Amino acid sequence: MGLQPYLILAACLFTIGLFGVLTRRNAIGILLGIELMLNAVNVNLVAFARFTGETAGLIFTLFTISITVAEVALGLAIVILIFRVRRTVEADQLHLLKG
Amino acid sequence: MSVLALEIGLGLLMLGVFAVGLVTRGDERRIVGLLSALGVLVLAVGSFFLEPSPAPAGGAFVLDGLALFGKQLFLVATFIGILGSLSLSDPAFRRRAPEYYLLLLASLLGMLVLASARELILLFVAFELMSIPLYVLSGFVKREDVAVEAALKFFLVGTVSSAILAYGLSFVYGATGTTDLAGVARALAAPGPLLMLGMLLVLAGLGFKIAAFPFHMWVPDTYEAASTPFVAWLSVAPKAAGFVAIFRVYLEGVGDPVALWVPIVAGLAAITMVAGNLMALPQRNSKRLLAYSGIAHIGYMLVGLAAVSASGTAMVLFYLVAYVFGNMGAFLVVESVAQAEGGSTHLDALRGLAQRSPLLALAMLLCLLSLGGIPFVAGFWAKLYVFWAAAQVGLYWLVLVGAVLTVVALFYYLILARRMYIEAPQRTGRIAVAPSLALAILICTLGVVGLGVYPKPLVEVALRVANGLF
Amino acid sequence: MNAGTLALAALGLPFCSFVLLAVALPLRRAGRAAGALSIAAIGGSLLASLVLWRTLPGESVELTWTWLPAEGGPMATVGILVDHLTASMLVLVALVSFLVQLYSLGYLEHETPPALGRYYAYHSLFAFSMLGLVLASNFLQMFIFWELVGLCSYLLIGFWYTKPEAARAAVKAFWVTKAGDLGFIIGIVLLWGQAGTFQFSRLFQMAGDRTLPTAGLALIMFLIYLGAVGKSAQFPLHVWLPDAMEGPTPVSALIHAATMVAAGVYLVSRVYPLFLLTPDVLALIGWVGAFTALLAATLGLVQADIKRVLAYSTVSQLGFMMAALGAGASDAGFFHLLTHGLFKALLFLGAGAVIHAVGTNDIWQMGRLARAMPQTMIVFLVGTLALAGIWPFAGFFSKDAVLAGVWEGGLAIPFLMLALSVFLTAFYMFRVVFVVFFGPRHAEGHAHDAPPVMAAPLWILAVLTVGWGIGLATRGGGEKAHGPEWVPWLATALAVAGIGFAWLTYQKRVVTPETLARAFAPVYTAAVGKFWLDDLYGGLYRSTLLGFSRLVGWVDRYLVDGLVNLASAWTLRWGDGLRRIQTGRAQDYLYGIAFGLLLVIVWGYWR
């Protein structure tokens, strides 16, 4: 198996994630979409590392994973805060600020 | 001196802030603010004594001219921002002050590293280190209902952009087989489709950070909701960091093929200027207006970037400095007025400011004039220089668009001036300005006027820095 | 005292008087004291002029000072030029001014002191300007004073400025004469472009030794003549003069009969050597003059306002002078100017005395005044006879000279027109005399002769008119008439016929005016309608000029400026529209990111 299928897989993951981000109204759902997008990055990096024999990609992957975790944790915290203040996590009902 | 001196110093400062935060209680915690201010001031002053060291070949962390210039800028901006924050007197804020300053300093650390990063992983990590505290900070304010909303939007847009950036970086890595930017620059001499895709994705990701249209949409909401001193800082420092990153990735050592990006950047510059200026016109909230005007300014800086020349880059650096002073000054004046007006940042709060506080009005006027590009305040030279740089490479149409939009920009700045000077005040009481805030505004005003009257030294420094990139 | 000093004194005295009256507010507000000062000043001028006239040296005296300096010699000078032409004109102007100012003391006795002070300030200014015009040594200076007398005319017509008719008439007079002056100033500029100087003496010298480039000279002289057309009320710019009668009667006598309106004639006489180079223009002047004379005479027939009759008669007589000039008889023209100045001032002042007594201008409201105002009747009759050209009054000789000159000049048709005018002049003037002084009494009133301060000027003018005529008669019937023997006979016959016809019509009522009107219906209708010239100009002014200005104003506000507003309004609208993409929904912001991503990628690959 060559590099291309991995890239296509990653692209699919990224697109699905992006699609989810754009279509989910629930903030949690959007977070999941973002998670998918970042995972696409990981797939990419690992695949490239594997096929070029360069280890930097793997290290990069570790960093992305940890950063993703941090981001999602922060995201969930914000979502909880939102729910506490506004009693909803539907992203499109949060439009006090606009224009 | 180690190339890491500033980062180490900042780390120590953060530790100190953390420790003081642990041992103090309640109102005493104000002291962390003073400590951070002092510490950042020391670092800022110290940074001017550092000499740029020639970058070692393949070094991942460098302290070249650009890095040092960026760091000095970030430190000064942060110092002004912290000075402004010292005046925040909300009890809830005071209680959580160590948290606030720590996050601010953490983000600053991210910027400092970013300025030096010549390696993709480091770049990404520094980028995230800079960004993640910002999401928290933007929700860090009294009116929680809008603050959390702004934080969520900022977070969502920011993370998606981070994902795009990371995705792009993965392609860059894959196409070049290296994470070293020097290697990337070499590979750009003959870019393959994968590398092109990667670079475009990275551009989109960085576009979010500098808030170019259409990646700007988080900006107005966040600026409006977040606490003003923080916004003053948010509106300049991360943007400056974003530009430094762009210079690193797209210009440094790339040589001729940089022309590849001219149409895209020029296009982005044009639509950003148009959108920012036009959308600022109907605004009724000072912060929101300044947010859109800030977007427009990013457009002007992109004009300089679109020139992809040493002088263009230098002019963007100059512009950044002018923008730091002018924009922060304007935001801080808005904050001073808001503190006296029960937190209102509506344009009407500025009404009759000249009669209530002539000096404050004058400071605001000078900052606005600078932002508007009136001669003999800094912004004028900034605009002139970026247009000059663009004209030098034949981007006349872009200069024309920019010049016409300057008139539009002057329109809304003059509307602000009208509120302050022409209209009668709603309330007559004089406005008391917190000393730290006053100091911050004074620094900004002096910066604006000083650079306006005598821009030459800074121009020369900027040119030297920019020449190092090409 | 030498001639130059005398001339400067004559010029300077009214100027000083004007400055004093303009600046010293209490003096001006004092009214009669202001009048006294002004009269004293013009009296001094008169004295100086008389001495100058008597002691005039053989050749002309010229003094100049730099007015507009330039590299390598002045571009324009001011100065005085005194010769026989100037001297006689000076005397006329100073004399009539003096008499009229004196007369005004009585005529305007009911005015408030500030108004009277203003009146005399204007008069002093006028005297200064008119004397300056006469003394001018170059075209530029001539133009300067030319405009200043126009200004005085404007101010004095509008002396009763609260009267809407007076206000309208003043403005009309200024505009119409200004229209002619456009030609004048363009002519001066062109002449300067041609010859490089404004100086009369230089120009005459160049004309004399044929160094003046003649290319385009005809156009230049025509343009200069246009100034005279306006000021001397030649067709088609004569329309302002009758309306100018809204001013006080002494003003009409001075400015609109004796002096200012003659300035056009004086101008042509002054620069006659230049006109001689352009015979075509001269011929035009002759034709236009004769036509004006006839036209105005027909108009004079149908007026009911005594001053308007006199005004049209002035226009007509100015036509005579111009015709003479055009025919080459410049001396005759100027001669007629002088005599006309005297007897027309006399007529106006006489009419003023009548108006002052009965309080109306309408001749049909007067009648049988011969008994109530015998003195006035006599002097008015003297003036009328002079105007009609009856021997031995001064007018006879000058008119005869004009007719002879025109005939000699070979302008046959103009001659016929003038001859017809002579008849008509006698007719319409005696129409006035019969109706006013001998007609059936209509209005009750306490008409009586004018007080001495008014009567004295009348008598002086009357005596001069008669005395000059008799003097000329005894010296051989006026050496100026070189024409055929039959011309004076013809002129006298026509004049007598006119008088007789008027007697038949208005005294004996053998022929009724209505019959005449019916017999000459087309002419009558046209004359009543003032040949529709006023309507034409009014229409042009209102529809063309004002209409066009409104169009330009509209274009400026709604198109030129409108585009500016449009641009800014569009910008504001676009701003407001664009603002709406900022919906506040996080999802839309993410769409923004996706859109931006797409944009960048498409842009990147599409190139």
Added chain:
Amino acid sequence: MGWNGLPILTLITWAPFVGAVLIMFTARHHPLAVRLIGAVTTGISLVLSVAVYLAYDTEAAGFQFYEKIPLVPALGISYEVAVDGIGLILVLLTAIIIFSGVFASWTVQTRSQEFYALLLVLVTGVFGVFVSLDLFVFFLFYELAVLPMYLLIGIWGSSAQVRPRGIFGWAMRETGVGSKEYAAMKLTLYLLLGSAFILVGILALYMAAGGSSFSFLELEGAAFDPVLQRWVFLLFYVGFGVLAGIWPLHTWSPDGHASAPTAVSMLHAGVLMKLGAYGIVRLGMGLLPEGTHDWVWLVGTIATINIVYGALSAMAQTDLKYVIAYSSVSHMGIVLLGAATLTEAGLNGSVFQMFAHGIMTGLFFALVGLVYEKAHSREIFKMGGFGRMMPGIATAFTLGGLSSLGLPATSGFVAEFLTFLGAWRSAHSWWLFPAVAGTFLTAVYVLRVVKQIFWGEIPAHGEFHDLPDARGPEWVALGLLMFVIVLFGMVPWIAVYPIDTATVPLLIRLGIRP
């Protein structure tokens, strides 16, 4: 240095500024003191201007009363002032107008100390422009003269009635045409846009000359590339032309002048528009001979359009201030036409017209201010018969009108006549005809206005009864201006001598005279 060691031009320039500072810091709450400070400091400028005028040596010609203080030697920026024949007369003009302006705005009530302070700051800018030889400082002063205008109009201005109509009616409604805020904004944006052009032009010359000095005297010696000259002249023409009111960039001026308070209208129409023309003559023609030759056809042609178009527009107005404002547009055409003729007569006429029109329009705006203040109306066709109630104002207005239509013995005539002579001798002699036609149109609209407002009967609706005449301090302004109009109309050589010493060298530089 200066005049017998006295830095006289510096004193003239900065005396009003000192006045402004004094007003802001000492006399904030004493209205009379504010006015007195204004009168005294501008009076000092006036007296010194007259002294300079008298002391100027027309034999020696050239720039005199020279002072120089290096500011930024590295960039070749210095405070370098001097006047030649043109600057001389414009400094005098400025001093007269501001001195009159101080008196004409004696009755300003709201925030008068700020008003006077801003006015004095502005006039410092104007003086500075006329005396500066260093282009950088010139530009600094230029901006100083433009920016306070926004506040002066915005705070103390008045709004006019403009009916939004026509195809762009909605646009007019949306931009708020007629309001003072609109006028102030339009004026400021226009002028700032113009100043951007100027600055680019100055910097281009600075760079092309080697980037070592901004001094006019040194740039004058530099030989610029013809292509550069062509473009830079155009920049100067458009940039300064906006301020000089060239068609079609003039539309800020009617609105701006109509909305501005009295003294500001006086200063703006009287002096600031001249500043534009001065810039074209001094920088455009003085530094760029070949550029001048390339473009005079355009300058002159636009100027003739200005003359006729402005006069016709003035005729169409019903608001008194608009009439005067449009007449300024028309008269500025004479100024630029005279300059474009490139003849001695024309240039002298141009500079003379700068002076004459400045004084005349200053008088006009002072009078309009008085009429408005007393009658509370600017609608010409609602007024009438004012001459009986305010004879003084009527006289002054008539005199101003006569000068405006170029009546001899007023300064307006000398200027126009010289311009006519120049126009006929220029390469485009047809310019003469629209210029002369303009004087006739002026006569039509000016006398129409005089007749409508001051003559005739007082309208029956009783709105105007017992309107007072001008009095006290106002007469100082009116009297001074009237005196100057007549003086310079009767003895023009006192101005033409010094002007000629400056225009002839200019012509020599332009290669028209050997």
